[in-house]
Amino acid sequence: MTSIFRALVRKDLRLFFSDRRSVIMAFVAPIVIASFFGYIFGGNGGQTEASRVAVLAVDQDASVTSREIVANMTADKALAVQPAGLEEARAAVRKGKAIVAFVIPAAFGADAGRALFDAVSKPVIGLLYDPSHAAEMGMVQGMLSGHVMEAVSKEMFTGQTDRQAVKDSLAQIEQSAMAPADKKSLETMLRGIDGWNARRDSGAASGNATAPQGLTIPFQVHSEAITSGIGVQYNGYAHSFGGMGIQFILFVGIDVGMGLLAMRQSGVWQRLRAAPLSRGTLLGSRAVSAAMTSMLVLMVLFAFARVVFGCRIEGSMVGFLCICAAFSLMTAAFGLLIAALGKTPEATRGLSILVTLLMVMLGGAWVPTFIFPQWLQKLTIAIPTRWAMDGLDAMTWRGLGFSSAIGPIAVLVGFTLVFGVLAVMRFRWEADS
Amino acid sequence: MLEVDSIRKTYGNIVAADGVSFRAGAGETVGLLGPNGAGKTTMVSIVAGLLRPDSGQVLIGGRPLGGDTDPAKRNIGLVPQNIGLYGQLSARENLALFGALYGLGGAQRKRAIDDALRLVGLSDRGKDAVKTFSGGMMRRLNLAAALLHDPQMLLLDEPTVGVDPQSRNAIFDNLETLKKRGKTLLYTTHYMEEAERLCDRLVIIDRGKVVADDTLSGLHRLMPVTNLLIVDLDNARDGFPAAELRSLPEVQSVEIRDKELKIGLRDLSSESPRVLQWLVDRGWKFQHVSSERASLETVFLTLTGRSLRD
The missing domain is CATH 3.40.1710 (abc type-2 transporter like fold)
Known part of the structure; x- marks a missing residue:
């Protein structure tokens, strides 16, 4: 990475962490909401008493x-x-x-x-x-x-x-x-x-009578939750932290797009374009900083879930990290695509949020996809968040190996390429003057 | 240093630049003058490499300006019309970033930052976030950010927009210092007095075309009048018969704004009494009359038929 590229990435990270609203939205909000959803969807191992x-x-x-x-x-x-x-x-x-x-x-x-x-x-x-x-x-x-x-x-x-x-x-x-x-x-x-x-x-x-008894159900049920291993209980927080992490990281992606659109309207973009920098450096540094921020958000969320709620990466740690990295890259490309297709921040924000919430909802981040009708479940295969959710579930509470991460990683990298190529092709490089 | 050759740029049906050509020699300050929407910012953007012209070329030091990474861009420092700074970062952090974009690092960058802050009088505010600065301070820092890599040419796109007179004077002082250091300045403005104070040569643009390109004295020679008679009318109202006044043989130009009537005359001593009598005869009352030499504003009015502030 060249010093110019590093300077641009460092600047983006500095700007992100100096904006209290962005930090709260990226870290605190998903932790609060994921904790709530995790609790009402079973908590860690059924310790939560179900409401009667x-x-x-x-x-x-x-x-x-x-x-x-x-x-x-x-x-x-x-x-x-x-x-x-x-x-x-x-x-x-x-x-x-x-x-x-x-x-x-x-x-x-x-x-x-x-x-x-x-x-x-x-x-x-x-x-x-x-x-x-x-x-x-x-x-x-x-x-x-x-x-x-x-x-x-x-x-x-x-x-x-x-x-x-x-x-x-x-x-x-x-x-x-x-x-x-x-x-x-x-x-x-x-x-x-x-x-x-x-x-x-x-x-x-x-005095020899036994207690009277009527007809009873002639069988008993032995139920066993199939999790990562025998005696390992299902932890509802693993799913909720994955889901909320995905949702709020996509919001980071929206902020990347909005930031670029806003920058185009300010003198900063003209100043950056006036410098002898390649387009790859300008967009690439933005994508890398966005991916780093997203990755950090996911790591902090799962670290919190591990310490507070006992969520473990029961499956492949490498697979988990690769899925997080692939989704972070996809988010960065999604942000660039927003900047490429949007005209002004005001006109673009509403539509971006709608698209994001649809992706989150259809991806199963709010409620599991198995409750969707069959046709909708098939449709969600085309949604990247579905793959991210399935991959994170597989690596966390399902305890599956790296082979189960390959599919989600490949699909997320594919979406990254598609979004990235579209963004570069559609990006308006000329200044808004 | 800079040669702009037959530049044409259109946005759909709008022609922003129509065969614009001009030059700026080393150490020369050239004013790009025109009303809002004349095409000044488009020209600055093309010279800075932000916009690609439909036709024509920009030469820096005799070489055509190439693509995004052309090293020739290191010779240019852009001061954009909109503030090009990150408000959340400190002044020093902003300058460090923009210095890094031109490959400055370590002690060299620190020295450049110190020099730039000293020039614009912000040395004591270097660690403060830019968002805490006044508008004038931001404008000065906006200028400083273009100087870090010590470019030979500065492109200044209306650098005094929205600043108070004190800050404007400070910016002028900074620019005069840079001029003395031998920098080439391309300065766009629609304030004629700024152009008259700073520029060696003026390129007047209107509707994307160059309508005049000359030194200050050369442009003064284009003036139809050298004197203005200024009458503050007591009973000014709509429907002042400007055309009727202009038809008088001694009157060269007439401009009225609110109660202020400006009449262009060749010879104040012989012609002003007759004009004032003409006003009195038609019932126009006034208590105050003054005169001044005609400015470049009059040149622009003569050349384009409209005011610079339109």
């Missing part, structure tokens, strides 16, 4: 079965269940104070027991839900189904209330027009339950 879904229980039955359903729902750690009246529950959901309210109608306990063997008349549990929380509604509905099955079957097969229902069902079967073979099978099952209940009663009298 606010649910209201409207029990119009007040039977043993309905009380047990409410009690089981209340005991669930994913839910914050409160009792409420029907109108109170409706108003609370409308105001957003509760996400779901379930309504157990009168006589539900008895009707549900009989409905186990009668497909025609089933009692209805009402669900009042906030339409902006459809996912939570589905979750509550699933949990409610499990708890209802457990409570109703328990009461049906072992509870006092539903023993009468067994006897009633036997009487109904006697008089029904069911096929004789079916009638016989059902009678056999119900008489078996009746006899089992009688034996439990005699056992209870002698």
Whole structure:
């Protein structure tokens, strides 16, 4: 690097660090926002307690079965269940104070027991839900189904209330027009339950009875988060710091472009152009200083995430550094392209910010791309930030090797070349006089 | 030192320079004079290598000015019309940067910075950020930044725009010092009094064309009048019959601004009484009358039909 080139780069860095607003925007803002996003998206290894879904229980039955359903729902750690009246529950959901309210109608306990063997008349549990929380509604509905099955079957097969229902069902079967073979099978099952209940009663009298239990879900789930290694927990801060780093580094790129456009309107540009300097030196020094600033921002962000939130580069450190460097170069080229295509800072800033935010959003820096529709996920392959995000995720919490960094590095270098060539081709070298 | 040969430059349909030619010898101060939009800044930009002319050429020391990295550019120091300094950096940091662009380093650069700051009277403000400077101080530092590499020729594009009279005088003093050191100065301005004070020769440009190129005394010979009768009218109003006054045989020119009426006459002693009587006869009242020698402003008015400040 020649002394002139070094002087120009040093000048840009000096200007950057002397501008308090730029420094805050580049370092402090992404740290604050990434910390926030990291916390709400799981923090480091699930240490953050997930917020419970606010649910209201409207029990119009007040039977043993309905009380047990409410009690089981209340005991669930994913839910914050409160009792409420029907109108109170409706108003609370409308105001957003509760996400779901379930309504157990009168006589539900008895009707549900009989409905186990009668497909025609089933009692209805009402669900009042906030339409902006459809996912939570589905979750509550699933949990409610499990708890209802457990409570109703328990009461049906072992509870006092539903023993009468067994006897009633036997009487109904006697008089029904069911096929004789079916009638016989059902009678056999119900008489078996009746006899089992009688034996439990005699056992209870002698003190040998086991605790009554209804139908339960016939399997358990073992879930395992696949991260960089066994026992290494997912760290949500790794993704959020990568995402916010990318976003704010692109803002650095915008500042590079705006700075060049503003410089063209000042005498500084004329003075630089009057000196015996090549165009490569003028634009190249600007690109190098921008890339150095961007790289520094990324390093500071991940150092902060490492010290404060325990984020580690679980994969290839070389791959991580190469991805950071490639993205920093791409940002510098992006800044030059803005300067080449823009006319004035005022006219260019708004459009640049819009393009940047679109790239950030489509790149998955705010929310992961897997929640996008399939066609949009395919589209984001053409967005450089998507590759940067995927690469940083791969090198940080996924713990993948250098081979997984090669694709993102190649794509980012490709975008750097495209942006750089376009910028040089379109740059207006003549002074704005 | 500098030879500008048949330069033509257009921006779309606008002709900014139309066959402009002039020369500036070593140690000579040449004023490029013209109203706003005449094409002065375009010419300075072409001479400095910032703009490429559509046709024609610029010769520095007999050699055509080449591309961006032509070493001949080291002979030029540009003082741009807009302040060409970084406000966040100190005066010394700015000068160090611009010195580095011309390959100055170490003790040589420090000496050049000290000399430049001393010349413009800012030695005691070298460590202060430029954004804390007054407009006049910035203008002086703007000049200093062009001197670091000790160029043979300075291009000064309206270097006194927007400065107070005191700073303007300080800049004039600096330029006169540089002139004494044998520098060639190309000075653009639309202030005739600046040109009269500083320049050995004047190139008057209007609408991209050279309308006069001569020494100060040569241009004075072009003047149709040598004296101005200045009448402060008490009852000036719209519709002063300037054309009627100009039709008098002794009147050479008429210019009226607000209440000030300037009448060009050849012989004040014989012609002014008749002109004043003409005004009195038509009801124009005045309490104050003065006279002065005609300036280059009158030359410009004569050559182009419009004022330099238009």
